[in-house]
Amino acid sequence: MMNLIKKTLGRLFKTYPIPNPSNAEELRLNFKSRYHHFKLLLNANNRCLEEMAEMEQALKGDKTFGMSFVRTCCTAISVNVLTMINNMEHLAPDKYPDLGPRFDAIRTQLDHLLHPKARIQEERLVIPFDKINQEMANVVGGKMAKLGEIKNQLDINVPQGFVITATAYERFIHLNDLQDEIDTITQASGADDLKQLDIISAQIQQKIITAAMLDGLETAVHKNWDLLEQNVNRPLQLAIRSSALCEDSLESSFAGQYRSELNVDQENFAQVYKEVVASKYSVQAMTYRLNKGFRDEDIAMCIGCMEMIDAVAGGVIYTRNPVNADDDSVFINSAWGLPKLVVDGSDSFDLLAVSRKQPFTITRRDIGEKTIRYRCSHGDGIEKVPVPENDRTQPSIDDNTALELARISLAIEDYYTIPQDIEWALSQEGRLYILQCRPLQQKKRTAPAPDLPGLDKPLLSGGITASPGTATGPVYRATRDADILWFPENAILLVDQARPRWAPLLNRAAGIISEHGGFAGHLANVAREFSVPAIMNIQGAIETLEPGDVITMDADTCSVYKGEQPAILAKKQPARPSPMKQSTVFRLLEQACDLIVPLNLIDPDATGFRPGSCKTFHDITRFIHERSVHEMFNFGATNNFPEHSSKQLHYHVPLNWWILNLDDGFTKTMTGPYVRLNNIASHPMLAFWEGFILVPWDGPPPVDGRGLMSVMFRSTMNPSLVPGVRSKYADKNYFMISKHYCSLNSRLGYHFSTMEALVSGRAEEDYISFQFKGGAADYDRRLKRVHFIKEILETYDFTVTVREDTLTARMEGQGTEVLKTRLMILGYLSLHTRQIDMIMSNSRRVGFYREKIGNDIDEKIIKPHFNKEEEHHG
Template sequence: MTGIIQWIKEVFFSRHDSALSPEELQAVFRARYRHFRALLTANNTALQAMADLELALQSKQTFSMAFVRARTTAVTVNVYKMVNHLNEMSGGRYRKLENILARINADIDAIVEAVPPVRSGEHVVPLHQVDRNSVDLVGNKMANLGEIANIPGMETPQGFVITVSASDYLLEANNLNPEILRLLQPLDPENLAAVYEVSAAIQRLITGSTLPADLERKIYSAYADLEKTTRAGVTVALRSSALGEDTTGATFAGQYHTELNVDPEFLGQTYKEIVASKFTSRAMLYRMKRGYRHRDVAMCVGCLAMVDSVVSGVVYSRDPERPDTSWCVVSVVKGQAVKVVDGTGTSYLLLVSRQPPHEVIQQEVTQQTGNSGEQVPLDLLTPRQIATITEAALVLEKYFGIAQDIEWTIDTRGRLIILQSRPMVYAEKGEGECHLQDEPDDSSAPPLLTGAVSASAGVACGPVFPVRSALDMLQFPKGAVLVVQHPLPEWAPILNRAAAVVAETGSIAGHLATVAREFKVPAVFGVPDALKTLSNVESITVDAARGRIYTGRLEECIVGDVQQPDLMAGSPVKRLLQNLMEFMTPLNLTDPHSPYFKPGYCETLHDITRFCHEKAVAEMFKFGDRDRLHRHAAIRLVEKNVSLDWWVVDVADGIREGVDLSYKMIHMNDIVSTPMRALWEGISAFPWQGPPSVCARGFGAILFQSTMQPGLDPAVGTALTEKNYFLISKNFCNLSVRLGYHFAMIEAYLSDLRTERYVAFTFKGGAADAKRRAGRITLISDILSRYDFRIDQKGDSLTARIEKRSIGFLQERLKILGYLSVHTRQIDMVMNKQESVDLYKNKFLTEIEQMLD
């Protein structure tokens, strides 16, 4: 211990503080070391949170705004801690960092907390004054409808729109936004029970609010105008038209309410119910899955005169399952179209040629019985009407430039009226290629059910799970097959958990079918008695393309990759995170010896962490003053059969007490640092067998690289590269090692607290060309992935991390890193041949397993 005190005294206080007693010096040193340790922990937490955000951005996994907010806060707070600890360690030498951090944080805060601009405009607008340019005031659905009304030959219902500024006004006048935000922000989309609870609470807030008197007057004034052009006391349909709805890719199909046959006296209350339907649990979950925040979607309401419908339906201008075919798909139902889209009505399906005279190619009943058990007559439409509907679909497809999903009705006067038109969702070519390659042998495994309607292609298997109520939904296990009577939009919240969907009724035109295609979940509808037939079946395989269901799991027959859709692509939350990352992860300060390695050049939070880490190490060990380090701090490690030059710097309690350090030499037996001992076991487990033999071309490549990259030349020394240093304490170890032409850094903190523990590994460089260096990195990456490391590989650099595991587990990983640090020396030279890669991989894995045994 005397040696340590002496070192502390000379390194830190040789000029000014020599009056301090050894005990005081030790106390001061320990305080500094505590800041250093806390800085490392903060660095680790900040980098982990950044990695989580990067992973979210790169993967197709969905993530919520709460996730972004939580990880961003973790980054900002921990970087703040790092700056504070560094200043504590250095006597405030880096105060400038505080201003830079504050500036970056202000930019981040402006992105995360951005409030949408106040939306101005009329509260109520007649539909005939609406067109595509009105989308920001009336929402996509009503803007499209207004646009359609202006196309010659097209008819739409008469009515008016209660605009986005009206719903803003309603929420503002009742001061509901703060409470809604308070309820929404901590919400976990995986906790369905909590989502239902919050959904109900917010809807109660809105439906129980007071409609401002002036807004109410405007609504009834517009209604009076509608009466004049239709008839007195006309009933209306109140249709949601949300901003952001119906954009390509995110359909929001069936997520919000539509109320039909509303009497005038209920206009105000029904309006509030439609506005509140923005917060139905299914709409909230849909938004969260697709990357929309509460503030990104605002509700407008179309108030349309009811049409006396005789026959209605949905027309797809292209077949959603086979978009390259030459027909439109028309679903037909008696009465109002709602029975098609909510999946409860009895309908039939027509495939109609896109070519005039638009003949019916195929006709089938998609659902034998609906709720009422009614039988559907198959002659609801005349050939002329079928042709008119098809022509309208083609006109709208051409007008909007994309295949359309259109709700239509024919009234008592025989007029075709368009109720809604939006971009269609269908599988892109090349996606959803997963299918049953070879049909199972029918004699040994005949399909349990056949003839189902393919609502969303693909094949999947899983345990059967019938759902009849919201309570069943709460218990729905991930990966099960959802079996329901009707494919109601209410089941949409569990689609992302379902392997496949089976419904007794419904057609491809229903909202749930649309959402299933959007989420790429295989779905078969129109399967009579599915609930009863499947009640005693444990697991099934759904072949949606062929409309078949097999007993058991036929996983071996499934070919092709299951294509996971990127549901959040282009969404507001994903865009926000992309903007946010510009202030977080780019690393500009890479070289500590560069003249630009200064606080003023920190542009991102990653830069600040890098700077703080580097300077903290320098503050702690005074690397800048190498003579003093050599003279007072570093002790040579003397071990048999290890030829490299290893030095140890003990920062606290890493060396057994009482060891005589006066000769500046030490043996491993005297090291008590847990991580260093583990690392050394790996380093010394097997002797290095020297560099691989290389062909002349490989050797030439090394010479070339040496001349091109002087930094790779081991002869070019830096503070860290001439010798290999272990910086240790009892539970901390940092090893900077340069073996041959590559640089590796291993850092481990095996804290008593699990949340603080980590092992981190950085590996960079090599002598061979970029391809071979990358080959070695891939080899190391493959091996570390097998042992649970989280890998980030870019070119010839690799970082690997593992955290919060048991100490024994992390010790084993340190052994692996120690082993790899030595044995991957110079093998990049032969990484151009696959056989060499395989050879080394097998050798490494065998020896690692032997070592761990």
């Protein structure tokens, strides 16, 4: 006890030797420079915390982001952690040598995560179909690998052709130094801003189209093209089809997202190649990749070049019903001419269902009215022509062809053991060709709803379920590409044709209604992937449905109702899983977060609180932040420099509050041991103090009649209130201040709190952070108190997290006035929540304190500083 009195008296009457003037000038400058490094360190710490919060927010799964987001966050955090380490080195040279190696170790892991660069082990630029198999998907793309496999393993008839490999793509991109440019352009974009994406897409595509062609590639292609022509002894036009890596998988079909060019002449090859490569950056493909979380660099654009079949009929086969897992019929969609009409969803076509039981039989025959067809033009390209009147309602294939198609497709399904989505064509010579096959995702059909009494007759019914589920929203009629930009969130997309160009709207549309198309089109395919309910081929939709009117659609029964129909929606709410959460980019963000965000260094008094224990970047920032405050505080005392040694706050009497002026925190130079409140120039400290002394504390313990000052004096001078764990700073509350900055470490009662605030008028940089822990009560009651404080702080717009009995609150991006009132609130709470843990098991008293605190804050802090934005708290 005597020691303590001596120590306290010693502190009160401490005298400082006066440094000589030249030393003083050097010290002053040195201190100024240290303070600047400290500010830079705090700034970097703040940036780290902001970026970490953004990463954690993204991990909730409701944000769409690409690799540039992950890279930008990781880079910003790495830069700022390194900045903190460098500035710490200025504050305490050579004192923490382990920080650098810890940082390097974590950063190296992060680097490996972000740049795994696996090179494709393939030298060939072009590979003929007969040399291709399933194992080569990473060289020729999934689409062409499957085609090669069924040709070479099952002897199924596919057009002759060859593939331009991923190696060719990579060399083409490398030759023109495009990847860095693409990354730079895409970094500026967000998936939500389609307008921006539109501009970016055009910029990148332009760069690719005007890029130089790879020398060896043209030679190799012409050589292979000539060989195909020699086989048939005539000039050949080819179909140039995208076959990007990661395309055509079960979860991500990329259906219709990339470009294919049909009926291409050999002399136009170079231009067409670049156009198909450029289609990797079409708005719809970029949106699809972003929404599904694919990394741009993982997707090389391989290209299949195959003999063009000028089909008399063609279409798409589903070996099972995609919207009803219980239906095992084979569905053949067929149109006159090229199969493009079916996948584009641009007209009506025939649908035949074949039972898979031997002998195959046709169980359903819907013959559509087919008004148009695609055919090869005489020169390059294809053209749309009307179907002769007599053929319009005739089946586009006969029964034998349908049964043969069923046989071929079931052989493919049998080989791959999962349902298939197969594109086919019937040549002028009557030969069937398979042009593409990919796994088919099946949706479980929702059980039919029982009759709902009181439900009005539907506005519309009919058509085909392209993607099951129910939805409600206002009708938005889209007719041109610009509509994509204006499409409102959660509206029902109403279109004439089910074209793939509407795919970018799938993360915004509540449902899709199309007058044409079927369940085999690209848009239908992608709608199922995104679980967006869709009805296709529903007649009279455009005439009946008024834009802006709210409707409810039931895709299972193909009915559309007026208004919002809770009865329908309640029975069958569609589940909208986040495709992001299963994606590569999402997983990468998770792994990056594991190296960055978790905080293991919590207790500064613990023995493990040292650089060597830092497991994450957050640990490093926490350690540096904590130690930097101490380094700053110690400077004056260590150097016998009174100007920048701490002063004791004199407020009526000397209090156990010690203040270090970092720069311009005092109104004048203070030479003695004390500083009075009217000499304090720090705005944040004054705001905190104003809140602290605003309302006298009236217990517990109960007021003893000596008023506020006695209570404060007692609480700050009574050593018995200091908790058992002692550190250098356990027995005093200390502020570090400048005009705009204030940091407070305090122990009031048995709890420990730190507060830091920058209120400089730079709204982008200003912040308050507050941490609170400990208490004298048992863990359960301490925890309750922490949650009690959390609730109050959240009411006043702090972002609060609680881990064990430690509460952390932050506020940023607010104006000066708001920050000042929040500092007052923290000052008020610092006094009024101490020892409140003791009553946390008594709900009546908790309610009393909650109300009293709420009233005090609203009446005495918010109202006098009233402004409109605070109205809801008043």
